[in-house]
Amino acid sequence: MTSQFSPDGRLRHLLSLDGLNGKTITSLLDQAQALRANALGGTALRQTLAGKTVCTLFFEPSTRTRSSFQLAAQRLGADLLGFDVLASSAKKGESALDTLRNLEAMGVDAFVVRMAEDGAAAALAAGAKPGTVLINGGDGRSNHPTQGLLDMLTLRQRKGTDFSRLKVVIVGDVKHSRVARSDLHALRALGAGEIRVCGPQSLLPDASVTAGCRVFADLDEAVQGVDAVMMLRLQRERMDEGLVPSLDEYFRQYGLTSERLANAAADAIVMHPGPMNRGVEIADAVADGPQSVILDQVGNGVAVRMAVMKALLSP
Amino acid sequence: MTSQFSPDGRLRHLLSLDGLNGKTITSLLDQAQALRANALGGTALRQTLAGKTVCTLFFEPSTRTRSSFQLAAQRLGADLLGFDVLASSAKKGESALDTLRNLEAMGVDAFVVRMAEDGAAAALAAGAKPGTVLINGGDGRSNHPTQGLLDMLTLRQRKGTDFSRLKVVIVGDVKHSRVARSDLHALRALGAGEIRVCGPQSLLPDASVTAGCRVFADLDEAVQGVDAVMMLRLQRERMDEGLVPSLDEYFRQYGLTSERLANAAADAIVMHPGPMNRGVEIADAVADGPQSVILDQVGNGVAVRMAVMKALLSP
């Protein structure tokens, strides 16, 4: 697998939070926080990536992530190229790597890539030119590093920078979630006090993924005293696959309701990467309630992506 | 229903021309006219919405309206985010309101919304944050306010500002037309001298919609002496629904030909919101003839949308 670091130890791509230490993550969060404070900046900010071209290369549908990266790139003054997979040469059978090499030859400096296959972003990075930057916008069930970063930024804004005092629980379809994996990497790197994972047996990953975590089957127990509840989206196809009996039954056992949330710390926050399945993994009252920081996460997403692009493209 | 006015009476959204008085409409038209005169402006114009983000949120296909808004936003210097419904989380079952809230959290300042459901733009406005601007780009058969404004601007350019001297006829599928409803609101607000409506019984709306209008079944009579003929597009599905016997028969009875147009005032103008069904509701000779102002309408559309965005976002 391609290293995301250059030989001198500098971050060259952002492929995974696996392997990033607390210092690197903290530095990115600090930059994101500074950008958030002045999110729309002024003329100076617009010059940050002037003359650079950022291409979103998405092979899966996405609202948040793609739009978030597009806005981040625009606000830094980059030229933007959107690659629409449906209207593209993908139809003509060209490989993703040939597509990337062509766009590279046209002067694209950085690619934000989303693909269904695990390791796809790293594979593209391995084939890219020396100066090209790859940012993983989600690959299979493996990585979604900017989501992990924005989740950490949100936690830090609400709970302070000392992660060792935090109890966090990740709830739902951990097995198939790239968000969960990126969050786990980041929480470990930042030294979170206690990491819990909760879901039905059929949706829990191998023990290697949850190493060092406390694993719960019962959500009421899992949320006891936590500072943050990080909900995951339940893909509806899990039902077709027989991994979940029904959406109603899932909600009954793993849906976050106000009653269940009352077992967490009084000032616990509720997070969700979106898009939400209201009434499946989360109740409306919680999603829109006072402890929800879900829209904060979205706002932080733009700032984190600006910070990542700035760090990689204008170091 | 959400008011499009703030408590102090200022226009906050543009959801409908229903409820806008002549003074407000005239003020928007004056601004559009000034922008039209200097449509591509200079550097100053580009600064108008610098740092603002406009998102087109279209759930129905559209050429004119969407492109027109995009160009208007660009020419005012706004950042632009295009939301492609087919490649989006809409597939994942997220509600339009959750989508809007997420984009809002990313820093979108204004949304141009087109949706199939009546009242959809107003519903989104009701759920939006206090500072967010909603512009209705067409909802169901209810409203298409910028089309109404651009039609008025076109009328005014050709016929002067005194609408009390004007006789205007709206022809075709009035029943299903949001364009007709917006035109009717605007013509009344501006005090048009005589408003006529013409179409087959099956395509005429409830009497409440045409209150104060003269209603005709016969097109030859309806165009007698009018200053402007505003044609409507016939959706082909009206035939499948049995509301129209055939396209040929429709053209025979309600198609605007040069012969029919000869019954109008000698200097009458012909309007159409597009896209035209040539040979269905309008003959080529009329569409491309000397009395057609159809492309003027299109040009005015950009100016009107610039004026609306400027008024709402940079008041």
Added chain:
Amino acid sequence: MTSQFSPDGRLRHLLSLDGLNGKTITSLLDQAQALRANALGGTALRQTLAGKTVCTLFFEPSTRTRSSFQLAAQRLGADLLGFDVLASSAKKGESALDTLRNLEAMGVDAFVVRMAEDGAAAALAAGAKPGTVLINGGDGRSNHPTQGLLDMLTLRQRKGTDFSRLKVVIVGDVKHSRVARSDLHALRALGAGEIRVCGPQSLLPDASVTAGCRVFADLDEAVQGVDAVMMLRLQRERMDEGLVPSLDEYFRQYGLTSERLANAAADAIVMHPGPMNRGVEIADAVADGPQSVILDQVGNGVAVRMAVMKALLSP
């Protein structure tokens, strides 16, 4: 057919390389080369098309060409409007010419058009307003003039400006290829020393297309001593049409392998317009080998398109 020249002999559109003389082509290549040398330019370059609007109007899918034009327009500072045919009024049955006239009325200054019908770009040019610029991004099997220009720029960079010393072979589905036709026009205009064409009988065009060329059925003979091998893409549908027995058999007879390439001049270059069918018309070892200039072509594409837009829009 519409002339692409204005009455005073100035190039007004770029519809075809047919009819362009060597001097005109050379002038465009010179400008492209200058832009390539300073491809991302500075603030001055960004002012070249400031206030101009370029619309890509693509009725066929495309990666390279569309993205290439978009990047070229952005780097010259033009406003960009992308017309997505699937999400457009094309669905509503509007003609391409009505679409163009509408976009023109909105202030679009130049259109880059790709259409499936031969002569479609010229037909649009015939219906456009006097000041509007049409750039053919590919029509049917007839023309792809910017591809022809970028191929010439690539040849010139590697082989010098004296085309009379060059032996060039075009290989593959010449019959259905607009790239081949544009290359043939350009090679003739620049006075190429020897032009060869090679492909199975079923994929060779009428003799009028290959007038003045040496035609080969055998690829080993055709590449003997040439300075450049210009491969064409084989559309997979040729197999369904019975024009090619199988992809394997095609590769055996017409695929460019290292062994075959060894028959060309020692410093021969290999070109391909992309997207490549690896293992069908070209072997991986050749596509990615030291004689391949395929990615140079892609980079030259942006420069050529910048030069064309600059010449037509900012003369």
